[in-house]
Amino acid sequence: MTATDPTTSTTPVATPAPEAIAGDGGIRSYHGQPVLKEPVWSWEIPCYFYTGGLTGASSGLAFLAELRGNDLLARRAWAAAMMGGVASPLLLISDLGKPERFLNMLRMFKVTSPMSVGSWILVVAGGSTPLAAIDAWTGWIPGGKYARRTAAMFGLPLATYTAALVSNTAIPVWHKAHRMLPFVFGSGAAMSAGAATVALTPPGAAAPARRLALAGAVAGAVTSELMEHRLGEQGEPYKQGAAATFRRVGRVAGAAGALLLVSRGRSSRAAAVASGMLLSAAALSTRWSVFKAGFQSASDPKYVIGPQREAISRGERRGAARREPRI
Amino acid sequence: MTLDTVSWPASYGDEAKPRKGFFTDTSICIGCKACEVACKEWNQIPMSIKGFSGKSYDNTLALGANTWRHVAFVEQRVPAGVDDGASLVEAAARADVIDAGVHTYQEGDGLRWLMASDVCKHCTDAACLEVCPTGALFRTEFGTVVVQEDICNGCGYCIPACPFGVLEQRKDDGRVWKCTLCYDRLKEDQQPACAQACPTDSIQFGELDELRHRAEGRLKRLQDAGQAEARLYLADDDDGIHGAGAFFLLLDEPEVYGLPPDPVDTRHELGSIWSAAGAAALALGAGLIAAVFGGRR
Amino acid sequence: MGSNMAEQHPVGFQWVMEAHERGAKYIHVDPRFTRTSAMADRHVPIRAGTDIAFLGGVINYIFEHDAWFREYVQHYTNGPVIVREDYVDAEDAAGMFSGWDPEHGAYQIESWGYDETSHEAAGGKKEQQGDVSGEQAQGAHGMKLERGNPPNIDNSMQHPRCVLQILKRHFARYTPQVVSEICGCSERDFLAVARALCENSGRERTSAIVYSVGWTQHTVGVQNIRAASIVQMLLGNMGRPGGGILALRGHANIQGSTDIPTLYNILPGYIPMPHPTSGPDLDKFIELNGPDTGAWGNLKNYMVSLLKAWWGDAATDENNYGYDYLPRIDGDHSHYPMMVKMLDGGVQGMFCVGQNPTVGSANSKLMRLALAKLDWLVVRDFQPTESALFWKDSPEHESGETRAEDIQTEVFFLPCAAHTEKDGNFTNTQRLLQWHWKALDPPGDARSELHWIYHLGKAVRDKLADSEDPRDRPILDLTWDYPVEGPHQEPNAEAVLQEINGRGPDGKMLSTYEELKDDGSTACGSWIHCGIYKDGVNQSARKKPGQDQNWIAHEWGWAWPKDVRILYNRASADPDGKPWSERKRYVWWDGADDKWTSLGDSPDFPAQKEPSFEPEEDAKAMEAISGDKPFILHPDGRAWLFAPSGLVDGPLPTHYEPQETPFQNALYPQQQNPTRQEFPRPENPYHPVGSPVFPYVLSTWRLTEHHTSGAMSRTVPYLAELQPEFFCEVSPALAAERGLEHGGWATIVTARSAVEARVLVTDRIKPLQIEGRPTYRVGMPYHWGGVGIVTGDSANDLLPLVLDNNVHISEYKVATCDIRPGRRPRGPARLKLVEEYRQRAGVRVS
Numbered sequence A: 001m002t003a004t005d006p007t008t009s010t011t012p013v014a015t016p017a018p019e020a021i022a023g024d025g026g027i028r029s030y031h032g033q034p035v036l037k038e039p040v041w042s043w044e045i046p047c048y049f050y051t052g053g054l055t056g057a058s059s060g061l062a063f064l065a066e067l068r069g070n071d072l073l074a075r076r077a078w079a080a081a082m083m084g085g086v087a088s089p090l091l092l093i094s095d096l097g098k099p100e101r102f103l104n105m106l107r108m109f110k111v112t113s114p115m116s117v118g119s120w121i122l123v124v125a126g127g128s129t130p131l132a133a134i135d136a137w138t139g140w141i142p143g144g145k146y147a148r149r150t151a152a153m154f155g156l157p158l159a160t161y162t163a164a165l166v167s168n169t170a171i172p173v174w175h176k177a178h179r180m181l182p183f184v185f186g187s188g189a190a191m192s193a194g195a196a197t198v199a200l201t202p203p204g205a206a207a208p209a210r211r212l213a214l215a216g217a218v219a220g221a222v223t224s225e226l227m228e229h230r231l232g233e234q235g236e237p238y239k240q241g242a243a244a245t246f247r248r249v250g251r252v253a254g255a256a257g258a259l260l261l262v263s264r265g266r267s268s269r270a271a272a273v274a275s276g277m278l279l280s281a282a283a284l285s286t287r288w289s290v291f292k293a294g295f296q297s298a299s300d301p302k303y304v305i306g307p308q309r310e311a312i313s314r315g316e317r318r319g320a321a322r323r324e325p326r327i
Numbered sequence B: 001m002t003l004d005t006v007s008w009p010a011s012y013g014d015e016a017k018p019r020k021g022f023f024t025d026t027s028i029c030i031g032c033k034a035c036e037v038a039c040k041e042w043n044q045i046p047m048s049i050k051g052f053s054g055k056s057y058d059n060t061l062a063l064g065a066n067t068w069r070h071v072a073f074v075e076q077r078v079p080a081g082v083d084d085g086a087s088l089v090e091a092a093a094r095a096d097v098i099d100a101g102v103h104t105y106q107e108g109d110g111l112r113w114l115m116a117s118d119v120c121k122h123c124t125d126a127a128c129l130e131v132c133p134t135g136a137l138f139r140t141e142f143g144t145v146v147v148q149e150d151i152c153n154g155c156g157y158c159i160p161a162c163p164f165g166v167l168e169q170r171k172d173d174g175r176v177w178k179c180t181l182c183y184d185r186l187k188e189d190q191q192p193a194c195a196q197a198c199p200t201d202s203i204q205f206g207e208l209d210e211l212r213h214r215a216e217g218r219l220k221r222l223q224d225a226g227q228a229e230a231r232l233y234l235a236d237d238d239d240g241i242h243g244a245g246a247f248f249l250l251l252d253e254p255e256v257y258g259l260p261p262d263p264v265d266t267r268h269e270l271g272s273i274w275s276a277a278g279a280a281a282l283a284l285g286a287g288l289i290a291a292v293f294g295g296r297r
Numbered sequence C: 001m002g003s004n005m006a007e008q009h010p011v012g013f014q015w016v017m018e019a020h021e022r023g024a025k026y027i028h029v030d031p032r033f034t035r036t037s038a039m040a041d042r043h044v045p046i047r048a049g050t051d052i053a054f055l056g057g058v059i060n061y062i063f064e065h066d067a068w069f070r071e072y073v074q075h076y077t078n079g080p081v082i083v084r085e086d087y088v089d090a091e092d093a094a095g096m097f098s099g100w101d102p103e104h105g106a107y108q109i110e111s112w113g114y115d116e117t118s119h120e121a122a123g124g125k126k127e128q129q130g131d132v133s134g135e136q137a138q139g140a141h142g143m144k145l146e147r148g149n150p151p152n153i154d155n156s157m158q159h160p161r162c163v164l165q166i167l168k169r170h171f172a173r174y175t176p177q178v179v180s181e182i183c184g185c186s187e188r189d190f191l192a193v194a195r196a197l198c199e200n201s202g203r204e205r206t207s208a209i210v211y212s213v214g215w216t217q218h219t220v221g222v223q224n225i226r227a228a229s230i231v232q233m234l235l236g237n238m239g240r241p242g243g244g245i246l247a248l249r250g251h252a253n254i255q256g257s258t259d260i261p262t263l264y265n266i267l268p269g270y271i272p273m274p275h276p277t278s279g280p281d282l283d284k285f286i287e288l289n290g291p292d293t294g295a296w297g298n299l300k301n302y303m304v305s306l307l308k309a310w311w312g313d314a315a316t317d318e319n320n321y322g323y324d325y326l327p328r329i330d331g332d333h334s335h336y337p338m339m340v341k342m343l344d345g346g347v348q349g350m351f352c353v354g355q356n357p358t359v360g361s362a363n364s365k366l367m368r369l370a371l372a373k374l375d376w377l378v379v380r381d382f383q384p385t386e387s388a389l390f391w392k393d394s395p396e397h398e399s400g401e402t403r404a405e406d407i408q409t410e411v412f413f414l415p416c417a418a419h420t421e422k423d424g425n426f427t428n429t430q431r432l433l434q435w436h437w438k439a440l441d442p443p444g445d446a447r448s449e450l451h452w453i454y455h456l457g458k459a460v461r462d463k464l465a466d467s468e469d470p471r472d473r474p475i476l477d478l479t480w481d482y483p484v485e486g487p488h489q490e491p492n493a494e495a496v497l498q499e500i501n502g503r504g505p506d507g508k509m510l511s512t513y514e515e516l517k518d519d520g521s522t523a524c525g526s527w528i529h530c531g532i533y534k535d536g537v538n539q540s541a542r543k544k545p546g547q548d549q550n551w552i553a554h555e556w557g558w559a560w561p562k563d564v565r566i567l568y569n570r571a572s573a574d575p576d577g578k579p580w581s582e583r584k585r586y587v588w589w590d591g592a593d594d595k596w597t598s599l600g601d602s603p604d605f606p607a608q609k610e611p612s613f614e615p616e617e618d619a620k621a622m623e624a625i626s627g628d629k630p631f632i633l634h635p636d637g638r639a640w641l642f643a644p645s646g647l648v649d650g651p652l653p654t655h656y657e658p659q660e661t662p663f664q665n666a667l668y669p670q671q672q673n674p675t676r677q678e679f680p681r682p683e684n685p686y687h688p689v690g691s692p693v694f695p696y697v698l699s700t701w702r703l704t705e706h707h708t709s710g711a712m713s714r715t716v717p718y719l720a721e722l723q724p725e726f727f728c729e730v731s732p733a734l735a736a737e738r739g740l741e742h743g744g745w746a747t748i749v750t751a752r753s754a755v756e757a758r759v760l761v762t763d764r765i766k767p768l769q770i771e772g773r774p775t776y777r778v779g780m781p782y783h784w785g786g787v788g789i790v791t792g793d794s795a796n797d798l799l800p801l802v803l804d805n806n807v808h809i810s811e812y813k814v815a816t817c818d819i820r821p822g823r824r825p826r827g828p829a830r831l832k833l834v835e836e837y838r839q840r841a842g843v844r845v846s
């Protein structure tokens, strides 16, 4: 070395403290870009959540009403089930774009994929429901009683598997609610089936449907509240944007429908129809609210990063990054 | 082997190949985007003009159907003055890097510009693959995760399932697309196009075991040289996806690069998800019984 | 410095990264923080156009700290040489050197010569009129010296007129404080760089300096590089492994296109183009252009061999080997002066081959107006570019200044083949030629350049076949008969390479330029390339992988001259021929075998010349170079700290401000480079110095994602999407001052034009403290134009035409401007806005 530099400093190297790099302690993200992709599902899917629930719970209602000997109610409930049962696959096919694509769903059966399991449930439930309904109306279907049993039995999972489907994703507002969401959907299904049947059935024969609708409405309100409570801050998307609007519509329509049903549903057919429609709207709206909340929670990185970061800082989880070399 | 996946290597028997993957060392990425372009060239991916983003030099913004490699740009300030005008040579000697030789960024002004090339992680526990109802997503003999375009029906389930937001649907054809880890090239014993194009070896392709070993060494060297913020991401089997086929060396927290700090494959909770759905179905049944039988007809 | 290597040379940059991994320290001195800075150990931001002040500061630091490599300087540079008494330095004459001729606006350079040398510097042209440059003007290849030795030398380097003392005095005022004031960097940053360079140089260590157009594109471009070479000479970093100055050149083969030039003023191998004053006589030309000593002492061998290659049997001793067939240049026919002449109606037709001047050239509006004066224009490109479509799509049509129907230029578009569609050589930035083979056929009518030029030549010759006119002889006598192949009669590129290599009297391929003769017995298309087809083998096609040979990788490609990988590598050994240090061993004298030997490179020195060799009394050419003088292209074999000839603007670099700047020259009353080439006219007005109407510094540069005028990248989908829109970079402070919104639009205005760009607010372009106030800068890439998948305004509409007179390069890197929020006005309103600015600034437009 040729330098003879008297000013050469001997100050020790100061490396910045890593903490200091971490910014203001707020949630950091990549230019505010989402971490997750929003689902691509369009309007058909929340509608399908509704129709699936409607079909499933209505089949059960119809089947049980038959058992109890309320054939009028049973036939109307089968009709509700059939409407949902026909609409459901059509909605899915419309979302996929081409009918063949639905067939691809049945290439395999995968327990790890609620959608695969659900497709099979839908095929069985959706296939048996019209048979069951027609049989209930006409008695023409050979082995119709098996169809009715099948429809009723597969109707139950048909009503709740959609909750498993959405909770088995990375979307926090769905996934974190995976314990509650099926109950929300189940309650919604009960309410949908009750409401539709109430609307279709003369009040005199509709008492079980009214009970079902009301129970569904109450259970729905309670489970939703519980779900949001448990989600804590992550439940925020429910309080924003379209999700909040649907949630509000759902609540108002639900409350109005329930009130009307309780007060006038027994006496007035018109009121029964009106409350049935209000409660159906409430059921649909609630599904939409869940659906939209999922999109909103995926699109804002803070709902994805925040909880993960917190879990790491609480020491609950290790996270996927580490600083220590191991060799 | 600790790196086993659900369907690899066992299901391939003798056909199984060593698990292949990427070690992306972002500390030497120069942000040239050669990887991004090479990937598009090789895979004939459609153009995706999003316009000027204002987000540093990144105008493609994220991985997606038409961006299978994506280079992130992060401009940030860090506390100033690593050497306070002192002799670089001395500073380097003190940190023992003259021979160890590592990259240290310029800190005098407290400015740093991180660049990182992102890609599908080819997770050990790949949520996308688990949820795919059609089997379009499958695990190859190299342990990588690939979408079969002739089978995908566009159901879209894998999209929100992926904890990294990798998969995306192509609007015009409805199907989803992502990095194939150049399955076609691997079968011909060629390295992936992106890795081959990378001028600085920021993208290193190879056998996962060997890459992890290399990454450990690299991390140690950086840390020894005082780069305390260096970290490995997705390099272990004990994270929420049991480690990934594509893992990274980062110079800041993962979220700064748009990566989730704690990605999880939700299949780990599938039991409780199914139980809850089952319980709810039973509750619904009970409710129905109660409604029908619990009062007058 | 002045290079954004990671972005513009990413593939080459992998070696910087590799060196870095091995412990090399690297520093980036650049006005803004780029992808290159992001990788550096230290980034030092300086104001654009102040590199001479910065490097001058380094030179001063070297002296202040006595850090110069005494033995190297004494033996290998002209440090000890005594300069003429009538030389006056810029320090003593207000920033001007002796010899200024105000009438011609040029220097007469005699007084810069070595003491007791003749008044006549070798050169194509004795009188300086500021119209020719470089090799042409001042005898770049040097002066006449007896025995290759300067007449007066003081080896103690104490004589007040010896170069070293002149140098010391010249830079004495470039203190850290002055550097900081002019450049806007902190003294601390400056000192860190100076210290790092010194500590990393000497016997055991070497430092390299890398530059590109951040240095060249200034009115002081050449002197920027001179300043760096002085640093490297003082520190002993030339001709040694890990040292040197690396010019990162532009287009993939831009080096090749100066070696075998597409330039107007040189012939292959840097032989000056004849000037009318060099007369009809070959010997006179040789006398004026080649010194007697050093490698250029054999100019006649090179020239006669070149003429033989071109005119074959028609080149005879009687007709001066066809010397008179060569055209003469009577003035400055470089790109910009030619375009200005075109604007005045002085040019009828133009071939535009591989260039897109209406986007890539400064003041592109002037370019468009000039093209409109042509009768015909031929554009050869992949697809019609902005320059091919200027008559149809032009901003001037939009503003109502011109109309398509008024433009009379007939435009022919010829599609060309891409490099992948033809055989040929690329010469990279290291002078390394690498052969490439055609990978696929060009589509449709697209043809290679070789095809086009060869068949065009044939067509012309066919037309002239019966001509008796003597002026057609040069064309008819040309050797113009390359073998052709394939359906399109593609000429064989290797046949051309063989002609370039050269043949001996027996028709065999020559091996080195040392074999060339001046008696017409050898023919060689480019003396520096002689040996590229040695042994009948295309040496540039050698592709032995690096891992199969040592790090010099000698069997990969071929470098001119003589496959030398490090130029002047004799300097890697000490005067006695021993390596300076074991660590830095490269080329050394092998006493046992009596020859220069090396780790694997070719010695850039006569193989058998002993270190102790002293020339005979009347020695000429290489015989006149001593055994301890490595810089054999100079007549004295020394590296020139002080340049007695070759430059039009002074023997030493001196800080001048750019043409347009907010600041007065802090060091000299002389504000700008006095020899800069201006074109004051209504189409090309300049801003007054320090104009408050144009308060910001404007600078242009490149992005990795695009290439130059964008014709090759904005048309490619995968590149277009990466940087889809024209943008400008500004600091948060400037954004606040002018109300610019991040992600929004801004209009940038100069006296030439107004353009709009998206706004990228970033810390990477920080305001620099100069004269006690922050200087704000507006930076923009210049890749956008009106044609392609993505389009936008062109940065070059904003820039003035003002050139470094050494090489006629334009000052793209700095001007002044104003910036305002929002999009620019449309139609005639754009012109009005510019007009309003001109008035406010008091810009003279004639």
Ligand SMILES: Nc1nc2c(c(=O)[nH]1)N[C@H]1C(S)=C(S)[C@@H](COP(=O)(O)OP(=O)(O)OC[C@H]3O[C@@H](n4cnc5c(=O)[nH]c(N)nc54)[C@H](O)[C@@H]3O)O[C@H]1N2
Binding pocket: C001, C002, C003, C004, C005, C007, C008, C009, C029, C030, C031, C032, C034, C047, C048, C049, C050, C051, C211, C212, C213, C214, C215, C248, C249, C250, C251, C699, C700, C701, C702, C703, C704, C705, C706, C707, C708, C813, C814
């Ligand atoms: N991707 C890509 N690669 C390219 C090209 C391309 O267009 N795109 N072009 C090719 C060509 S033709 C060329 S010539 C080369 C050019 O390569 P570079 O010279 O690296 O290109 P630029 O970006 O124009 O300028 C380099 C840097 O100079 C800095 N600079 C400006 N003024 C000054 C100054 O006064 N002093 C100093 N120290 N720095 C200054 C700028 O901030 C910029 O970062 O690149 C070649 N490679």
Ligand SMILES: Nc1nc2c(c(=O)[nH]1)N[C@H]1C(S)=C(S)[C@@H](COP(=O)(O)OP(=O)(O)OC[C@H]3O[C@@H](n4cnc5c(=O)[nH]c(N)nc54)[C@H](O)[C@@H]3O)O[C@H]1N2
Binding pocket: C213, C217, C250, C251, C353, C354, C355, C356, C357, C359, C360, C361, C362, C380, C381, C382, C383, C385, C416, C417, C418, C419, C449, C700, C701, C702, C707, C708, C709, C710, C711, C712, C782, C795, C796, C799, C812, C813
């Ligand atoms: N403001 C500003 N302006 C600048 C600069 C700057 O830094 N700032 N840099 C300057 C520099 S360094 C340069 S080099 C110039 C470049 O400026 P130009 O040379 O005018 O621009 P290019 O886009 O490089 O033009 C090259 C053209 O050649 C075509 N081409 C490519 N290969 C072939 C081939 O084999 N045959 C033929 N016939 N055509 C081919 C391409 O399609 C393209 O249209 O710009 C200069 N202008």
Ligand code: SF4
Binding pocket: B120, B121, B122, B123, B125, B126, B127, B128, B129, B145, B161, B162, B163, B164, B165, B166, B167, B178
């Ligand atoms: S990163 Fe996402 S897309 Fe890639 S394998 Fe993992 S889960 Fe699947």
Ligand code: SF4
Binding pocket: B131, B132, B133, B134, B135, B136, B137, B147, B151, B152, B153, B154, B155, B156, B157, B158, B159, B175, B176
């Ligand atoms: S979109 Fe395609 S790949 Fe994704 S889950 Fe559905 S079928 Fe599988």
Ligand code: SF4
Binding pocket: B038, B039, B040, B042, B043, B068, B069, B119, B178, B179, B180, B181, B182, B183, B192, B193, B194, B195
């Ligand atoms: S591995 Fe292949 S498909 Fe995946 S990012 Fe790289 S180039 Fe693209």
Ligand code: SF4
Binding pocket: B028, B029, B030, B031, B032, B033, B034, B035, B036, B071, B115, B116, B117, B197, B198, B199, B200, B201, B202, B203
């Ligand atoms: S090619 Fe390599 S260096 Fe370039 S952006 Fe991609 S990872 Fe970074």
Ligand code: SF4
Binding pocket: C008, C009, C010, C011, C012, C252
């Ligand atoms: S574009 Fe070509 S010449 Fe430029 S860096 Fe890349 S490989 Fe090299």
Ligand SMILES: [Mo]
Binding pocket: C213, C249, C250, C251, C254
């Ligand atoms: Mo260039």
